[in-house]
Amino acid sequence: MSAGGASAASAPPRWIQAAAHLRPYRGRLVGLLALTAAFSIVAMLPPLVMRALVDRVLIGRNRGLLLPLGIVLLSLPVLSAAFSFLQTVGIAYVGQHFVFDLRNRLYRHLLRLSMRFFDRRAVGMLVNRLMTDSETVRNVLTAQTIGVVSDLAAAVFAIAAAFVLNWRLALLLVAIVGAFVINFRMNIARIRRARRGYSAAMDRLSSGLANRLGAALTVKSFGGESREHDLFRQQSEESLDLVQGMHYSNITLTMNTNLLAEGGRAVVYFLGCALVLSERVSYGDVIAFSAYTMQLLWPAVRFSLLARQVQDVGVAADRIFELLDARPEIDATPGAAPLTRVRGEVVFDRVGFHYEPGVPVIRDFDLRVQPGETVALIGPTGCGKTTLLSLLLRFFDVTSGALRIDGRDVREIPLADLRRQFAVVLQESMLFTASIAENIAYGRPSATRAEVEEAARAAEIHDFIAGLPDGYETPIGMEGLQLSVGQKQRIAIARAVAADPAILLMDEATSALDSESERACQMAVERLLQGRTAFIVAHRLSTIRNASRIVLLRAGQIVESGDHATLLRANGAYAALYRRHMDAGLLDDAALESGGGA
Numbered sequence: 001m002s003a004g005g006a007s008a009a010s011a012p013p014r015w016i017q018a019a020a021h022l023r024p025y026r027g028r029l030v031g032l033l034a035l036t037a038a039f040s041i042v043a044m045l046p047p048l049v050m051r052a053l054v055d056r057v058l059i060g061r062n063r064g065l066l067l068p069l070g071i072v073l074l075s076l077p078v079l080s081a082a083f084s085f086l087q088t089v090g091i092a093y094v095g096q097h098f099v100f101d102l103r104n105r106l107y108r109h110l111l112r113l114s115m116r117f118f119d120r121r122a123v124g125m126l127v128n129r130l131m132t133d134s135e136t137v138r139n140v141l142t143a144q145t146i147g148v149v150s151d152l153a154a155a156v157f158a159i160a161a162a163f164v165l166n167w168r169l170a171l172l173l174v175a176i177v178g179a180f181v182i183n184f185r186m187n188i189a190r191i192r193r194a195r196r197g198y199s200a201a202m203d204r205l206s207s208g209l210a211n212r213l214g215a216a217l218t219v220k221s222f223g224g225e226s227r228e229h230d231l232f233r234q235q236s237e238e239s240l241d242l243v244q245g246m247h248y249s250n251i252t253l254t255m256n257t258n259l260l261a262e263g264g265r266a267v268v269y270f271l272g273c274a275l276v277l278s279e280r281v282s283y284g285d286v287i288a289f290s291a292y293t294m295q296l297l298w299p300a301v302r303f304s305l306l307a308r309q310v311q312d313v314g315v316a317a318d319r320i321f322e323l324l325d326a327r328p329e330i331d332a333t334p335g336a337a338p339l340t341r342v343r344g345e346v347v348f349d350r351v352g353f354h355y356e357p358g359v360p361v362i363r364d365f366d367l368r369v370q371p372g373e374t375v376a377l378i379g380p381t382g383c384g385k386t387t388l389l390s391l392l393l394r395f396f397d398v399t400s401g402a403l404r405i406d407g408r409d410v411r412e413i414p415l416a417d418l419r420r421q422f423a424v425v426l427q428e429s430m431l432f433t434a435s436i437a438e439n440i441a442y443g444r445p446s447a448t449r450a451e452v453e454e455a456a457r458a459a460e461i462h463d464f465i466a467g468l469p470d471g472y473e474t475p476i477g478m479e480g481l482q483l484s485v486g487q488k489q490r491i492a493i494a495r496a497v498a499a500d501p502a503i504l505l506m507d508e509a510t511s512a513l514d515s516e517s518e519r520a521c522q523m524a525v526e527r528l529l530q531g532r533t534a535f536i537v538a539h540r541l542s543t544i545r546n547a548s549r550i551v552l553l554r555a556g557q558i559v560e561s562g563d564h565a566t567l568l569r570a571n572g573a574y575a576a577l578y579r580r581h582m583d584a585g586l587l588d589d590a591a592l593e594s595g596g597g598a
Helices: 014-059 063-112 115-119 123-138 143-165 167-214 216-221 225-277 283-324 385-392 415-419 436-440 449-458 462-466 485-499 515-529 564-570 573-581 589-594
Strands: 346-356 359-369 374-378 400-405 422-426 503-507 533-537 549-554 557-562
Touching: 014 063, 014 283, 063 123, 063 283, 123 167, 123 283, 143 167, 143 283, 167 225, 167 283, 225 283, 346 385, 359 385, 359 557, 374 385, 385 503, 385 533, 422 485, 436 449, 436 485, 449 462, 449 485, 449 515, 485 515, 503 515, 549 564, 549 573, 557 564, 557 573, 564 573
Parallel strands: 374 533, 374 549, 422 503, 503 533
Antiparallel strands: 346 359, 346 400, 549 557
16 A cells, blocks of 8 residues: 555645534534524614614604614614624534544544654654644634624625615725725735745744653753754744744734725715715715725625634644645555464565665565564664564565465554554653553553553562552653653563563663663563564673574675574574674674674
């Protein structure tokens, strides 16, 4: 299955994609639109009531109409407020639930994407889009947005009423609206470009910040605080320049819009007064016309300001749907038969693999591993050891050949079933901000407390946990417990034990430990390996020599393969490496690269 996002040409328009996410709320949205229509009708009535009061009560001296018209005039604001309250509550509900659903869908989609996707994108950028952009999209669901329907209805009614009242003033009103359109078109493209640039700059800033705060130990170890601050300041200044440009464009649009509204009202009112003096219209006509002028111009102002907001929403939506359009490179094979627990036979059949075309990492790799075997993968950095583990987990698919588990090609096994067969222990233990018990049970959430504690005993960490005030409920990270590297590693091993895998993958699991922690972890690992197929990437000779088979790799190919004793008798590259480094107990990359020669 090929990777990559959907092309812009093949993807549906963004507004169609966004509308699809609003489908669950269509009933409420129809109700909101009905409320908006009712609100629009109520908003149209006051100028007509005022016109009747002036022309028929004040000038026409019809006292009998004063009380009923007064009651209507006083009732309209109450009715308008009730409609506005219901509309605001309804919009808040739809907006909040919309962003909740959108974030959940986006996060679920991100979890399905392949490792190559995450290798090429910074975590800070993804978090920025997941949280900030989704909240920006919610801004389109506001009273002002739904009110566009009301404003359009008001504008149509106001123009029609203006032409009925005085066609000359109505033509002037249409010309003023045309000026609004010109002002909008002149500024909106610049606002959109500025918003895109600012969002991209914030992606870079968030990504860099997440990366550097996560590497606080490295920064402090090398005294890089001043250098990192300078870099952060430089990136912040870049975003500052962009946001200032964006605000300048916004302010220009807003000021021009307000100027047109105020100036248009003044011109209309001045000409209206001139027409009254020439006795071409009545006082009531001028008052009604002025009111309808504002009912046309202020919606135009609101629309111009809303359109600026819609540009922000449009950019945010583009960035979100860019992620949603990305397709998983590795996905479940349709119709694949389910897989229960495997025996653990693993066969690499002439496997080839590359990350980038023309740059092979694994070449013509043949290896058959029997159930229960422990295979130690050794070789210089970049020889393909970790890549082989990634292929087993199907983070990537082989470029050529086949990889089989218990005789089934991994590409023909449902992903969830495949990965359920494995447990992974890495050099850097990744623990979650949760309780110790939740961390240990992560690979098998159904594990009982007794099973969690048994896994901790196997990992030589139970006594430490039991001695904590909150025991297994002690939270890790954030405001919780701070663990040593060795303690983290033993909890990671306990997690692997609790998962009860058929196949164990260990990548330099003890390389960063001190001797005492290594001894404790080594004992835990020996228990974990019993009865399981295992692949171990390691440099420590104590880990390597106990393996059922040792595979020496160079440039993605097998140089030698066999158990420790057999390889020593063969007196080849492994034997030279072992004799040279047996006192140190550790193979270094320089020696592995040279093949063990002096």
